[in-house]
Amino acid sequence: MRSRLRALVVGGPMYDGLYATIEPFARQEKVEIEVVRADNHPDLNRRITEAFGQGAGFDLISTHSKFAPAQQQWLQPLDGLLDSRELVNFDPRALELARIEGALFGLPRNMDIKLLHYRTDRLQEAPQSWESLVQTAQSQPPFGFVFPGKGSGIFGHFFELCGSAGHYLYETELPRPQAQHPAGRWALETLAALLKTAPRETLEWEFDAVTACFAAGEASLTTDWPGSFHRYRASPIRDHLGLALYPVGPVRRATYAGSHTFALARSARDLPLALALLRHLTSREAQLLEARQGTLPGRRDALAAIRSETPPHTLEASRWDLLKQALEYAWFPPKHPRYPAVEAVVSENLRAFLRGEQSVETTLERMDREGGQKAEGG
Structure with a gap:
């Protein structure tokens, strides 16, 4: 047999x-x-x-x-x-x-690990800071910056934005969120500003939908994983694709990895x-x-x-060099058996905030409280 x-x-x-x-x-x-x-x-x-x-x-x-x-x-x-x-x-x-x-x-x-992707026919250079990226995205029709609005994708942007503001989101022993922090507030405000430059369907998008939107030439900026690169090489923007390291935040550069x-x-x-x-x-x-x-x-x-x-x-060739550099700024989530459940709580609260259902303070408080309960096995 x-x-x-x-x-x-x-x-x-x-x-x-x-x-x-x-x-x-x-x-x-x-x-x-x-x-x-x-x-x-x-x-x-x-x-x-x-x-x-x-x-x-x-x-x-x-x-x-x-x-x-x-x-x-x-x-x-x-x-x-x-x-x-x-x-x-x-x-x-x-x-x-x-x-x-x-x-x-x-x-x-x-x-x-992700890189910043941008249209070289629309932008002379990549934004060097998140503040500059938001300003640039706001000036780009029809869409400025596209990003995933659910699951691991939206979580990842919040996680790395907190990191670029100098704050690691989780405690060290258990993956309890510590979102009630100035970095958390700044990260939420940044995401809200970027959402205004994105398609209305964003909150239902995962990674592949974001790649498809940018590859079709509908946006000027995004971030993406290495594995999506082949889709851009065969896309309408193949001759107008620029790559760069992530923008720097208020404190440092941090990239979800x-x-x-x-x-x-x-x-x-x-x-x-x-x-x-x-x-x-x-x-x-x-x-x-x-x-x-x-x-x-x-x-x-x-x-x-x-x-x-x-x-x-x-x-x-430039991309391989950028990916090597990007690993110096890798921002890794914690390794813990309860971590996925905590991430799901953070993601759903992010979506509620971006839908206009929760304030900044309520969102950060619920992330910490509900995420803490999941971290402790509740």
Whole structure:
């Protein structure tokens, strides 16, 4: 009887290309592999919880450094399964993000950090500060700055704006929000000003919708992840795309960041085979394939390879330099099993504020109170 694996992965334009390599791997290994795609990360997280909670799990999943701690009970520790020589090519920061309380629970797929994107035919240069960005966006028809208005996307902007005002949003031991702070007020006011320059549908948009809007040429500014770059290269704005580091806030530059990973399930039916698939999906060749679409590899050898094949003095070459610099300003959410529930509270309060349903003070107070309750298990 042929061995069979089930993999649950996040889908979308920036992820799907890699999964085409699973069928050739399955033929080579003479196995059957069922690949189930989730629509996005919220859908992926829901499916993981439902599947493993019902005892009908998968052998391998894709996950993320900020979500994996909430899934740890279902994940297979990798220390002891992988030789240290297999890990030497992974970026140490990416490996650290994949660890939970010191134990390795996944292999990095990429490092995810955003850059500022702007239209060079509309702006002579990128805004250097958030204050300047707001002013620039207000002068750009039809839309100035576009951004996601729900879920992780809207949270990320608030989180990094707080950081650029010099404030880390969470306590150190538990992920209790500390939003009632001058940085929180400034971040809310900045988001409200930017919303006035964005389409009315913004509060229903996630990342892919923002990318589509900017790629269509409807806005002058946005921020985006490395994995979206291939969509811009094939878009109407391909000859008018400028990239830059994030603007500086009142105190510093801070950029929302994380790492996508692949992980094995504790309940994997054929652990050696599942481990072989994990190695395949995080190999130099796999990460180079994704890097050619724009992602920032979690492996240093794949990053060296893509940089060596990128023509010098091009936007692509400049982009690799900018991504390297951007990692110096990476602003990572806490790793804690209750963190996703806290983030959801922050996001929903942000949406209520931006819909005009709550004042600044009420929003910050509710973030702290309701987020604190979730952090403590309530």
